[in-house]
Amino acid sequence: MKNFQRYIIIVLVCSSLILIGYRITPEKKIILEEQELPIVLNGIIFTAENVGNVNEMEVFEKIESDLGIEVQFNQINNNERILQKKYIMQSNEIPDFIMGSNIPNRELLAYVNEEKIIPLDDLINSYAPHIQALFEEKPFVKQASTFLGDKIYTLPFYNEMKRDLVDNYLFINKTWLEELELEMPTTTEEFYQVLRAFKTQDPNKNGQMDEIPFSYIESNSKYNADSFIGAFGMVDNGKMIMIKDGEAKFVPGEEGYKEAILYLRKLYQEELLDAEIFTQSLEQYIEKGKNEVPIVGAFIAKDSGIVVGENRAIDNYVVVPPLEGPHGDRLWGKKVSQFSSNQFMITTKNQHPEMTIAWVDQFFNPDRAPEIVCGAEGVTIEKIEGNYYFLKPPKGKSYIEHAMENSAMPACPGMLTKEIESKFSYNPIVNRKNHWYNKYEPYFVKENICVSNQFQIDFMKESGIQKSLNRYIYEMKTRWIAGQYSIEEDWEKYQNTLKSLNADAYRILYELKYNECKHLGEHMMH
Known part of the structure; x- marks a missing residue:
């Protein structure tokens, strides 16, 4: 024994x-x-x-x-x-x-x-x-x-x-890049141009326009775009909060978030972004990645091997370091503990x-x-x-x-x-x-909130607020990216609705907890 x-x-x-x-x-x-x-x-x-x-x-x-x-x-x-x-x-x-x-x-x-x-x-x-x-x-x-x-x-x-503090990474089909004689994208604009090429130039050479240039799963933290939007200066930690310069920012209310939505809407409208990002299951996501003829150009995942299989992950896909956005921002999220x-x-x-x-x-x-x-x-x-x-x-x-x-x-x-x-x-x-971690480490968000339960008990008072905010924000994000609503026209009304749902009180609570967390030491702050 x-x-x-x-x-x-x-x-x-x-x-x-x-x-x-x-x-x-x-x-x-x-x-x-x-x-x-x-x-x-x-x-x-x-x-x-x-x-x-x-x-x-x-x-x-x-x-x-x-x-x-x-x-x-x-x-x-x-x-x-x-x-x-x-x-x-x-x-x-x-x-x-x-x-x-x-x-x-x-x-x-x-x-x-x-x-x-x-x-x-x-x-x-x-x-x-x-x-x-x-x-x-x-x-x-x-x-x-x-x-x-x-x-x-x-x-x-x-x-x-x-x-293991990193929920996901961005991967791209290097074989398609080589086939189309494209460089690895380093900015959001270069990424957009690469996706356009994936859409229009038949990189899988099957004579069909079946390529999905970019995909993710909005509802799954291991496969969503909460860190991808760091190119616009905002990273969602899953609680809609980002600590920046010692202050708590309510991510869905920031201008950087608005710019990220506009970018994703452009990808969606030009069919560069998977139309099923809001509805697909992980099983469906993997099915696309393992399609007999490769059809996915870029995707977000915890591990590329899960989505496209071991051989394809090694032979055809590489990690893309965080992209630089229009204002020079280049960030990626990391879990708090x-x-x-x-x-x-x-x-x-x-x-x-x-x-x-x-x-x-x-x-x-x-x-x-x-x-x-x-x-x-x-x-x-x-x-x-x-x-x-x-x-x-x-x-x-x-x-x-x-x-x-x-x-x-x-x-x-x-x-x-x-x-x-x-x-x-x-x-x-x-x-x-x-290898992936080392590529991303320079761009991780530096400040975060600890997860000690003695502090989280105070957050329970705000759980109703968080649920209401989540429901409203998810609905608006879905409609904006899909082009059903206009974020430019809705933005002022949207901000007022966030206030009515107590977004300010929610943000302030996290800022107070961040200041308390500083006293716990580095092991609680990541």
């Missing part, structure tokens, strides 16, 4: 009632005694649509086997979570735990107030040595996981890899909270971390003399696709430290991400 932190489980059978006690032995060994009934945990996990079936992932099966339990997941696509979450927590079939994809604080606050979830502090102290070790070594992780001032209700994914909060919670319906925390503690076990992040040994990686190597993925799959099909890492709690990554002797995913 592998060398990992172990537990003793004492099972007492009395009048057909099974009582389970837990403690950590000094030798850190596990003793499993006969159980009259198996421990079965039922949980919900929210994942991206390109994550594989978690119930069939060997990495989870190993942990369950070692602990002598069974975990059954109800896997829900992130796109369906808004509809599902209300049903889940209001029904009589509340799960034992909820996992996945940075659960919003407003949801967490509702779960706490309705007594749907339990605090984890005592459970961590008694049954989770790996989580304890992380909190002791990195106290700011514990601080950021603390809610309402003194309680921990959720667990994070802590990531020391700076490259090295960890995703609210990745795991235990509900009040859970009859085995001790075993549940012992199970999830294994996600923080350094010896298991490579498999949690990348997939099981023998499936996606192999271990030779203490070092890990990526196995070649199946034909037609990229390394990142293969890893995502065999690991739920984006939806899991856990950690990826520099020490863990140093165990990988060859990691093609990391190699190219480091």
Whole structure:
């Protein structure tokens, strides 16, 4: 059995009632005694649509086997979570735990107030040595996981890899550039001229005007244009706020945002921008990227291999450094922290909270971390003399696709430290991400807001404001880019509507929180 932190489980059978006690032995060994009934945990996990079936992932099966339990997941696509979450927590079939994809604080606050979830502090102290070790070594992780001032209700994914702070990059078909004898674009005007050439000069040589010069997915942060508009001096951090020169800017109300919309409208009207940016799913996006005859000229993605496949990503596409806009701006966004909060919670319906925390503690076990992040040994990686190597993925799959099909890492709690990554002797995913990161690093937004929950609780008061603003801004953006409304004619009225929806109060709150965050230190500010 592998060398990992172990537990003793004492099972007492009395009048057909099974009582389970837990403690950590000094030798850190596990003793499993006969159980009259198996421990079965039922949980919900929210994942991206390109994550594989978690119930069939060997990495989870190993942990369950070692602990002598069974975990059954109800896997829900992130796109369906808004509809599902209300049903889940209001029904009589509340799960034992909820996992996945940075659960919003407003949801967490509702779960706490309705007594749907339990605090984890005592459970961590008694049954989770790996989580304890992380909190002791990195106290700011514990601080950021603390809610309402003194309680921990959720667990994070802590990531020391700076490259993972970047949600996406801009990629372009270098083969088409070479075919048309075009230079790599460096400005928004040059990019526009390249897209025109992609549209009109048949770079895929099939005799049809089937090329999609530029595409993205507006509703998905890993594939949208929130950073692309940095060429116009504004970057949306997902909260509609950008810190610039120590002040919070409400991005959708700034002139730079207006200029970005006008630029995107021009691309859309000239059919240089995918007509389905507001409606396409990730599956449809990937289908276009992997079309038998290449049809996509430029696109935005976390990893090009996900969209166009491994071979095409290597042979035909390259990353485009952030473009320079008409006023010399050249910016790109970066996430605010090295960890995703609210990745795991235990509900009040859970009859085995001790075993549940012992199970999830294994996600923080350094010896298991490579498999949690990348997939099981023998499936996606192999271990030779203490070092890990990526196995070649199946034909037609990229390394990142293969890893995502065999690991739920984006939806899991856990950690990826520099020490863990140093165990990988060859990691093609990391190699190219480091290359992209280095290309973009000079242009990252320098100032940001921390994510400590003790500050975010104040933001909950503004959650209604944010929802109203989001709904209105998204509708106007869609209509402006599609040419249904005129942003020039609407701008004054639009500004007045933003004021009526309390955009100023929303912006001021973030500015106050930014000033408070300065006192937390560099580890909370990225």
